[in-house]
Amino acid sequence: MIKFFYTRLLSLRNAFIGWWYVIRTQKNAWIHAVATVVVCLVGFWLKLSMWDWAVIVLVIAMVWTAEFLNTALEIVVDLASPDLHPLARVGKDVGAAAVLIAAASSTIIGILIMGKPFIERLQHLWSILRIK
Numbered sequence: 294m295i296k297f298f299y300t301r302l303l304s305l306r307n308a309f310i311g312w313w314y315v316i317r318t319q320k321n322a323w324i325h326a327v328a329t330v331v332v333c334l335v336g337f338w339l340k341l342s343m344w345d346w347a348v349i350v351l352v353i354a355m356v357w358t359a360e361f362l363n364t365a366l367e368i369v370v371d372l373a374s375p376d377l378h379p380l381a382r383v384g385k386d387v388g389a390a391a392v393l394i395a396a397a398s399s400t401i402i403g404i405l406i407m408g409k410p411f412i413e414r415l416q417h418l419w420s421i422l423r424i425k
C-alpha cells in the first residue's frame with residue numbers, strides 16, 4: 294500500500310518536472326501563460342457565470358494540453374530523427390497545427406463568451422467617466 298502511494302507520488306513529481314520543462318523551454322507556453330492570466334483576470338472582472346467559467350477552463354486546458362503534447366512530440370521526433378527528414382518535418386508540422394487549431398478555436402470561444410459583456414462593461418465605464 295505504501296509502495297502504491299510512493300509510486301503515485303513519483304508519477305506526480307515526474308508530471309510536474311514535465312510541466313516545468315514546457316514552461317521553461319517553450320516560447321509558445323509563455324504566450325499561453327500570459328493569455329491564461331489575462332483571460333482569468335478579465336473573467337473575474339466581468340463576473341462570468343459558472344457555465345461560462347466551465348467553458349473557459351475547458352478551452353484553456355485544451356490549449357495547454359495541445360502545447361504539452363506538441364512539445365512531447367517534438368522531443369521524441371528529435372530523438373528518433375536528429376538529422377533532417379521529410380517525415381520528421383511532417384510530424385512536427387502536424388503537431389504545430391494541433392496547437393494552432395486549439396489556440397485559434399479558444400480565441401473564438403473566448404470572444405463569443407466575453408466579447409459582448411466586455412464591450413458593455415467598457416461602455417458602462419465610459420458613461421460613468423463622461424458624467425464625471
Ligand SMILES: Nc1ncnc2c1ncn2[C@@H]1O[C@H](COP(=O)(O)OP(=O)(O)OP(=O)(O)O)[C@@H](O)[C@H]1O
Pocket residue numbers: 319320321367371374375376377378379381382383385386389
Ligand atoms: N528533424 C527535422 N527534419 C525536418 N524538418 C524539421 C526537423 N526538425 C524540425 N523541422 C522543421 O522545423 C520546424 C520547427 O521545428 P523545431 O523543432 O525548431 O520546432 P520549434 O521551433 O520548437 O516549434 P515551436 O515554435 O512550435 O516550438 C518544424 O515544424 C519542421 O517543419
